[in-house]
Amino acid sequence: MAITTHDTETEIQDRAILVSLVTDKIKRTGIDPELSLQELVQLAETAGVEVLDVLRQNKETPDSKWFIGKGKVEELRMAADGLGANTAIFDQELSGAQVRNLEEALDLKIIDRTQLILDIFAGRAKTREGIIQVELAQLSYLLPRLSGHGKNLSRLGGGIGTRGPGESKLETDRRHIRDRITELKRQLDEVVKTRELHRERRRKSGxxxxxxxxxxxxxxxxxxxxxxxxxxxxxxxxxxxxxxxxxxxxxxxxxxxxxxxxxxxxxxxxxxxxxxxxxxxxxxxxxxxxxxxxxxxxxxxxxxxxxxxxxxxxxxxxxxxxxxxxxxxxxxxxxxxxxxxxxxxxxxxxxxxxxxxxxxxxxxxxxxAGDTLTFRIPGDRGDLSSLLYRVGEVLEQNVDDNDVLYQVRLNKEDYGKWSYKLSEYVEQE
Ligand SMILES: Nc1nc2c(ncn2[C@@H]2O[C@H](COP(=O)(O)OP(=O)(O)OP(=O)(O)O)[C@@H](O)[C@H]2O)c(=O)[nH]1
Ligand SMILES: [Mg+2]
CATH class of the missing domain: 3.40.50.300 (P-loop containing nucleotide triphosphate hydrolases)
Known part of the structure; x- marks a missing residue:
């Protein structure tokens, strides 16, 4: 089940209006909605979309049916008609029902920020691991929204939001998607194991x-x-x-x-x-x-x-x-x-x-290389002296009465492992 690639000749060019709804909840996150919107423009352009206009609304909470207010839906319709848009991209996540309602009312393809990002990832994935991970993320996103997609997507054809799991798959039942998710997770587990083996080898090689x-x-x-x-x-x-x-x-x-x-x-x-x-x-x-x-x-x-x-x-x-x-x-x-x-x-x-x-x-x-520490090791503690040589780089060694002073360069991680033995012998930091 390969990710479908873009066919530029038959593809419908996405001409989009971007929509941002700023709710009280979003204000509390501290994320600047304007900067987020600027980034949405970049994301859309990265996905090959032509951005025609941007609509904004401030509202305490999202409308459960339309996400944006009813009046704003009207404004979006007028803008889309006037500019010849075929897509609206929302900067916030929509529910399946909101997508369906908006698609039916506006006759536009409705995409949200998450879907746009998933779409860009689908177009980029090259390795087996990347491809499995993207499809898994797309299906997990799709599953709870299944009722919101299907009819309109197949009617509107290609473009953003349609990369990855193909249309015919969208129309099949949830069980099919769940089975596919299980299968992808199994495949991912295998890939992860191989990756772990590589890591293990690298770790052993030091x-x-x-x-x-x-x-x-x-x-x-x-x-x-x-x-x-x-x-x-x-x-x-x-x-x-x-x-x-x-x-x-x-x-x-x-x-x-x-x-x-x-x-x-x-x-x-x-x-x-x-x-x-x-x-x-x-x-x-x-x-x-x-x-x-x-x-x-x-x-x-x-x-x-x-x-x-x-x-x-x-x-x-x-x-x-x-x-x-x-x-x-x-x-x-x-x-x-x-x-x-x-x-x-x-x-x-x-x-x-x-x-x-x-x-x-x-x-x-x-x-x-880490920090240089000086240790005062009693002359009869050969075990500690050899430990210092093993974990760090001994820069200098001087005898002082019955002790030996070692100046050692240690990295934090290595020292951390042995500090329970060595810390009481640190002379100065
Ligand atoms: N002027 C300038 N441009 C830079 C510099 N470093 C990178 N760029 C440009 O920034 C853009 C992004 O660079 P990438 O190296 O692809 O960035 P990245 O962090 O790998 O991006 P992702 O893979 O998308 O996460 C490219 O157009 C680079 O040429 C720099 O020091 N100065
Ligand atoms: Mg990069």
Whole structure:
């Protein structure tokens, strides 16, 4: 059951009006609805949609039947007629019944933000794992909304919202979809096992893992390419990368680490998608160090950083050592650059500046090398001395009365494992 690809010749061009409803609940989330709408425009364009107009409404709660108010439905009809739109894309999630009601009343294809994102993912998935994960997310999204789709979708033909599970499948019963979900989960389990074996092998080989994470379009793949000469897909679009790519990165002192590029994050990332992509995102959990790439030129920089932190939290990776790379400094205004935090753990860079690439590898090496601690080990504790040699890099060793003073460079993780034995011998930090 392959994901259907776009056939540009027979495809109906999506001409869409975007709709945003700002409810009290949304206001409380603190997400700026205007920025979210700007992002919806980018998402729509990434999906190949022509955006004709944008409608907004403020309302305490959504209308249970229409989502937006009745008057706004009328306004949408007039706008669609006037501009020749065939699609309306909502910035918030709709129920199956709301989709059906709107489709019937307006004779438009109705898509919501989640569906649009799922659609972009479906068009991007290349590996078996990616394809299974996207179909799983699409079916999980579809199942509770089944009554809302079908008739109109098949009548309106191709375009967004129709990639992935084909029309005939939409018309089959829920049981069929549930069976398919079960089958996909089984297949995913298999793929996950293979991935775990690979990871296990990497772990045993002692390879140090560094993961590039960040908001979509921040420049993660560009950095992977610039740092390792990897041949990866880079586009000024949202979600250019779906499948993790790993490459060996040489650090200044000749040490090697494995650098992995990951799928970009976005606000309101559909929950089904996060759940389905957990296997892929596990790569982040495996990392010894996280490079958080930020588009410093974006007006949404702070919001985007928060989204990334909260997804890292959800994945259980928020406590990992992290370096924040403020990227695209070449297109930032001087006052934008001044506002950025600096100091240890932060770098202002451009992926296209070779000096900056060197600074990145130096900071990675520093971060992985960890801190230098001095231990005072009693002369008769040969076991502890040899432990120090095993877990860290002994820089200096001096005898002082009956003790030996060791100056040792340790990375936090390794030290953490042995601190129960070593911490009482730390002389100074
Ligand atoms: N001016 C400038 N553009 C950059 C820089 N780094 C990346 N870009 C551009 O930003 C766009 C997105 O880059 P990608 O590397 O595809 O971004 P990504 O984070 O991998 O994006 P997704 O895979 O979609 O999550 C491309 O057009 C890059 O050329 C930079 O330092 N300066
Ligand atoms: Mg990418």
């Amino acid at each position: 390879a140090v893992q560094v993961a590039l994470v960040g908001y979509t379009n921040a420049g993660k793949s560009t950095l992977l390419k610039q740092l390792t000469d990897a041949d990866v897909y880079i586009e000024n679009q949202l979600f250019a990368t779906l499948d993790p790519t790993s490459r060996v990165l040489q650090l200044p002192a000749g040490k090697e680490v494995v650098l992995t590029d990951t799928v970009g994050f976005i606000q309101n990332l559909p929950h089904d998608l996060v759940a389905s992509f957990r296997a892929t995102l596990e790569e982040v959990n495996e990392a010894n160090l996280v490079l958080h790439v930020v588009d410093a030129s974006s007006p949404m920089r702070e919001e985007q950083m928060e989204v990334v932190q909260s997804i890292l939290q959800e994945l259980g990776a928020a406590g990992k050592p992290q370096i924040v790379l403020f990227n695209k400094s070449d297109i930032c205004r001087p006052e934008q650059l001044q506002m950025l935090p600096s100091g240890p753990g932060f770098l202002k860079i451009s992926a296209f500046n070779p000096d900056d690439l060197t600074r990145i590898t130096e900071m990675i090496a520093d971060e992985l």
